[in-house]
Amino acid sequence: MTQLTFRDARPDDIATILRLCHAGDARGPDTPPLDPQTLDDPRYLAALDTIVADPNQRLIVAQRAGEIIGTLQISFIPGLVNFGLKRGMLENVHIRSDQRGTGHGAAMVQWAIERCREAGCTYIQLTSNKIRKDAHRFYARLGFSNSHEGFKLAL
Amino acid sequence: MTQLTFRDARPDDIATILRLCHAGDARGPDTPPLDPQTLDDPRYLAALDTIVADPNQRLIVAQRAGEIIGTLQISFIPGLVNFGLKRGMLENVHIRSDQRGTGHGAAMVQWAIERCREAGCTYIQLTSNKIRKDAHRFYARLGFSNSHEGFKLAL
Numbered sequence: 317m318t319q320l321t322f323r324d325a326r327p328d329d330i331a332t333i334l335r336l337c338h339a340g341d342a343r344g345p346d347t348p349p350l351d352p353q354t355l356d357d358p359r360y361l362a363a364l365d366t367i368v369a370d371p372n373q374r375l376i377v378a379q380r381a382g383e384i385i386g387t388l389q390i391s392f393i394p395g396l397v398n399f400g401l402k403r404g405m406l407e408n409v410h411i412r413s414d415q416r417g418t419g420h421g422a423a424m425v426q427w428a429i430e431r432c433r434e435a436g437c438t439y440i441q442l443t444s445n446k447i448r449k450d451a452h453r454f455y456a457r458l459g460f461s462n463s464h465e466g467f468k469l470a471l
Numbered sequence: 472m473t474q475l476t477f478r479d480a481r482p483d484d485i486a487t488i489l490r491l492c493h494a495g496d497a498r499g500p501d502t503p504p505l506d507p508q509t510l511d512d513p514r515y516l517a518a519l520d521t522i523v524a525d526p527n528q529r530l531i532v533a534q535r536a537g538e539i540i541g542t543l544q545i546s547f548i549p550g551l552v553n554f555g556l557k558r559g560m561l562e563n564v565h566i567r568s569d570q571r572g573t574g575h576g577a578a579m580v581q582w583a584i585e586r587c588r589e590a591g592c593t594y595i596q597l598t599s600n601k602i603r604k605d606a607h608r609f610y611a612r613l614g615f616s617n618s619h620e621g622f623k624l625a626l
Contacts, residue, residue, distance in 0.1 A: 330551070
């Protein structure tokens, strides 16, 4: 299996990341169909700048043989309890559909787990839409427990 | 019903916030029994400083007649999709046990929803331990949908 490499996203990755986030069964309520005419909308560059400027956010791309095959975002959330418990949160974990079942998705999440451990997080959390049973099995295999209900409210 | 007032937490609120977070059925895996001897541990002040210094974090206390009766933390998470979708996340939502069933808990969460709306969040999310059926009914009444599984992994 070709090794994955990971790096923070750059402006020229925006279109690729958006296509990954909007593809196939990864689509959730926050990712309606992507209009390809909007990929160079300046708001995307502004949004990436905001993420990059925040030391508690990392928008990551995973590359295999020079090609981006996956993306995820890590958010570090500082807290008060337990002498300042910090948690890591994963959002928008997406892998290209032709790369599923290869172990690359697991390698991506394991990489993110290591970054959270390095950052001193006590635990790592994520939510996954209840219809995505395949994703739930995937996270369970990686040691995650679905101990919580994930509530959302559109504003 | 006496009106609640809300403000950001200050150093002299730390012990009260910790007692609220560790009380009764609010206790989760991240809040083991609180050792009262540790309430003035300097790590708590450092943790509060970290939260206050981060413009994407707000640790809030709710007061009624001058007394703190509840607390919650709002985290604003910047994102890329949908032209820079921002979400609000609630953590450590706790109300003093003698104040339950008074509507004050709902008022606290509604206040937090308004802050997320003001901040331009597209939605607000939270996770709640599966054993806390009362909390699930509470969030459902406020319009939240438990559309997601909430996964956690201790590091």
